[in-house]
Amino acid sequence: MGIEGLNAPSLRLILDRAHAHADDIQTGSVEPTLAGRFICSLFLEDSTRTRLSFETAARRLGAEIIRFDASTSSLSKGESLLDTAQTLIAGGAECLVMRHASSGAPAHLNAGLVRTGHAVPIVNAGDGMHEHPTQALLDVYTLERRLGTVEGKTVAIIGDINRSRVARSLTIALGTLGAHVRHVGPRAFVREGLGVPVFNDPIEGTRGADAVCFLRIQTERTGRAAYLPNTAFRALYSGSREGLIPENAIIMHPGPVNRGVELDAKTLEDPRCVVLDQVANGVPVRMAVLERALLDEWGEA
Amino acid sequence: MNTRTLITGAHVVDPSNNRDAILDVLIDGDTIAQIAPVVEAPPGTNTIDASGLVLAPAFVEIHAHLREPGGEASETIASACHAAAKGGYAHVFGMPNTTPVCDSPMGVRYVIDRAREASPVHIHPIASVTAGMSGERLTDFHALLEAGAGALSDDGLPVADAGVMRLALRCAADLGCVILDHCEDMSLTGDGVMHDGPHAHRLGLPGIPRSSEAVIALRDGLLALETGGRLHVCHVSTIDTVEAIRWLKSRGAPVTAEVSPHHLTLTEARVGDYDTHAKMKPPLCEERDRVALIEALEDGTLDCIATDHAPHAPGLKAQLFDRAPFGIIGLETAFSVCHTAFVETGRWTLGQLIAWMTHKPSEVVGQRWGRLDIGAPADLVLLDASERFTLTQGHLGSKSVNCPWLGEDLVGRPVATIVGGRVAYGEGAFA
Structure with a gap:
């Protein structure tokens, strides 16, 4: 349900499995380890790539995945999340892939299901501003594909970190695996006290980094007036600023990109940019995560 | 008897x-x-x-939410009286943020009459400072006090406009009553649901900055100093507000302040993994704040203990953290919690604790309760x-069980x- 609480061997197991799946996808030899299993995706907040990626991952492993549509369901009639989940489980769902706008929603639902004796594995596909574990895993995976390992490497995360579940999960994952993480951004977007060096000066913050991970400006979550107008942000903190991205650094963004704000078209086409790789890499990573949720013989460290 | x-x-x-x-x-x-x-x-x-x-003298509570009228699923005047009696209280002040708001003499009489039917415990309605607690037009303080209101407050939805607050304090000075002030700048609180610190960040929850309370305490304290109106700062939660009150008192401002058992004993760590029983306003802060609150009570910067008893029906508190309402109940547990934390450990004498729960809160509202006088x-x-x-639901008297x-x-x-x-x-x- 979160990267927090997973130790390095647990992360390693998922990542190694993902690397193996990627090879199998290349050679067309994916083993349907989840054949006949029934997964339900419960997305109560908009998503394109995460949901598609989970659905593709489930199907590649032979599982059936049903999409629960919040807008046409009884949830819009006021049915509670717990009631809805119990209904899905009664209908045969063996695993829930869940996205929710509230931080802590998967843990809250899990507690309710445990209390009522209907617990099934819940895979967190993003909860509020809390965590987005599979995004962090696929980002680490993407870095490993390019850099070999993340251990000892420096990753600068730049942008609206305070409100980013991606940043939170990625920071924990990279830290657990021995990478050096920096938080870079204007004062309204980053904060001290999280055990990670903070840089308000973007040039200084990205200097010498092996990878720069840009974050989406969360206009849908800030609620109030934007701190910096997009023009100012672009001038100071975007990939198009001269000298911001070190020459050999990988350029990442979890998407969706605000084109022309965090990254412009030219940077997106740069050979160092792995934004589309990140999307593609979501599938083998989520295959591994679904197996971890559903397979008894998953060798937990 | x-x-x-x-x-x-x-x-x-x-x-x-x-x-x-x-x-x-x-x-x-x-x-x-x-x-x-x-x-x-x-x-x-x-x-x-x-x-x-x-x-001991029965306790005096100057800050509670009775929920009736309008919120009877969470508490009624009768159940609040029961909770108060189980907690040792004889006098309870009820905040006006009910539905409808207690902003008329009729509303005040309603609460008094309902309480008389229910229990020997004395309920003192607090009337709102502004009509409907909208923060715009002052209520008729004189008529409300005549009807039996014990004090005035826009608790929960504090007066945002400094000019309105200044006028209210002028009226209070003329009439000799006290305004109980929930100090919070809602524009700073924003969508915050817990103390703005590393713990909120870890949980991915929007934070309430510590400035939200202190700026209003200082603003309204200065207005009290200027107008002579009696101001009482509710549920002080941070070291910043403590320092503000200390300075205001040193200047001679007619300001008093209270602190709750939960702010004296708990910190933001109590939120754990999204425990809504640790969600309240003002939010639980850091250990340095808690220590400052204890010391401020001991040195007289803070005047008394009040619980901010805030019942919410179980279904409401069982919601996701960001959606659950703010507040916990406190009437039944105030003595036990403070006694365990401070008297049993030898930090306070029993007399100190009892003073902060009896004649001291009584003096804040200008009464001579909380003393065993002959006659x-x-x-x-x-x-x-x-x-x-071991505290169980059986020890509670409230209709709600939102108790940490x-x-x-x-x-x-x-x-x-x-x-x-x-x-x-x-x-x-x-x-």
Whole structure:
């Protein structure tokens, strides 16, 4: 349900499995380890790539995945999340892939299901501003594909970190695996006290980094007036600023990109940019995560 | 109780009268008739042996939410009275943020009348400062006080406009009443749901900056200094607000302040993994804040303890953290929690704790309650200060159970509450 609480061997197991799946996808030899299993995706907040990626991952492993549509369901009639989940489980769902706008929603639902004796594995596909574990895993995976390992490497995360579940999960994952993480951004977007060096000066913050991970400006979550107008942000903190991205650094963004704000078209086409790789890499990573949720013989460290 | 009751052998702790000894207390009808080492009971007196118990003035609560009218699923005036009686309280002030808001003499009378039917516990409605708590037009303070309002407050939805607050304090100065001020700048709080610190960041929850409370406490304190209007700062939660009050008092501002048992004993860490029983306003802050609050109470910067008893029906508190309402109940547990944390550990004397729960809050609202004066109403509480128990729902009296201490081991508990000579709650010989 979160990267927090997973130790390095647990992360390693998922990542190694993902690397193996990627090879199998290349050679067309994916083993349907989840054949006949029934997964339900419960997305109560908009998503394109995460949901598609989970659905593709489930199907590649032979599982059936049903999409629960919040807008046409009884949830819009006021049915509670717990009631809805119990209904899905009664209908045969063996695993829930869940996205929710509230931080802590998967843990809250899990507690309710445990209390009522209907617990099934819940895979967190993003909860509020809390965590987005599979995004962090696929980002680490993407870095490993390019850099070999993340251990000892420096990753600068730049942008609206305070409100980013991606940043939170990625920071924990990279830290657990021995990478050096920096938080870079204007004062309204980053904060001290999280055990990670903070840089308000973007040039200084990205200097010498092996990878720069840009974050989406969360206009849908800030609620109030934007701190910096997009023009100012672009001038100071975007990939198009001269000298911001070190020459050999990988350029990442979890998407969706605000084109022309965090990254412009030219940077997106740069050979160092792995934004589309990140999307593609979501599938083998989520295959591994679904197996971890559903397979008894998953060798937990 | 009979017309005359003699309570013998209790350890009487009555801080305002410097009583701290084994004494007999004779109650005649609704008043205290005699307090002495040995009182000869007149014929026909009902005598109760209270050896081993502490006898103190019944507690005074100046900050509670009764929820009626409008929120009866969470609490009624009757259930709040029951909770108060179980907690040892004789006087309870009820905040006006009900539906409708208590902003009219009729609203004030309604609460008083309902309470009289329900319990011997005295309920004092607090009327709103502005009509409908909209922060715009002042209510008719004079008419509300005449109807029986004990104080004025826009608790929960504080007056944002400094000009309106200044006018309100001027009125309060003219009429000699007190404004209970929930200090919060809503524009700073924004969508925050807990203290803005590393713990909020870890949980991915929007934070409430500490400035939200202090800027309004300082602003309204300056307005009190300027106008002479009596201001009482509710539920102080941060070291910043403590410093602001300390400075205001040093300037001679007519300001008092309260602190809650939860801010004295808990920190943001209590939120754990999204426990809504640690979600309240102002939010639980950091250890340095908690320490500052304890020291400020001890040195007189803060005047008294008040619980901010805020019942919410179980379904409401079972929601996701960011959606659940703010607040916890506190009437039943205030004494036990503070006694366990501070008296049992030797930091405070029993007399100190009792003072902060009796005559000190009473003085904030300009009353002479919370003292065992001869001829005064027989409002008293009997405490078993040595009882060790695990807090369960059975100890609560509220209609709601949103209490963060359920399951905790506590020491010391009220076992009987007598209000105006009538038993409002009683166990054992007082049942």
